[in-house]
Amino acid sequence: GAVVSQHPSWVICKSGTSVKIECRSLDFQATTMFWYRQFPKQSLMLMATSNEGSKATYEQGVEKDKFLINHASLTLSTLTVTSAHPEDSSFYICSAREREEQFFGPGTRLTVL
């Protein structure tokens, strides 16, 4: 299957700082990428859909000014958590779509102190 990478794999930051997470499709081009969030022992929840060259679309209840998404190329989408707080601590996972299938990255563990 297609390979998706994420960087960093984990990050610890102080409350109030911003954190950027990168998602790359390594062996295919993805016009659409998705960002999910997963709290411990819970399922994945879709946060937003990232389309190359256009604005992201956010799911209900997700603050677009807090979770900034940029999809500047066919292989890279970034998620920036602005002014992070402890309640933003979670496992953030991206996926990239190839035809109908979605391939997931390995995830980024964010801990906000």
Place this chain on the structure above:
Amino acid sequence: GENVEQHPSTLSVQEGDSAVIKCTYSDSASNYFPWYKQELGKGPQLIIDIRSNVGEKKDQRIAVTLNKTAKHFSLHITETQPEDSAVYFCAASIAGADGLTFGKGTHLIIQP
């Protein structure tokens, strides 16, 4: 929006036995149903998927069945092995359009 229910939440089977995980969905427009395996601390891995124009699909020890009328689909794992132990998620979407709506997951435990 779409709602996906998944059962059971935990499933323990003896090594070599079969495991079945069941999901139901609510949106009749959904036509793409993937299954993912997630190991601790890792991203989900696509193991099999099925589209609404197909009733059953098999890949070695893994099979998925779909009943469009009843809006439910199931994952079947035969001859289970210790490495099958993980959390399995079902999901549903409109192919090529939406992000995935996931079930709550099933923790599959293979007893040696």
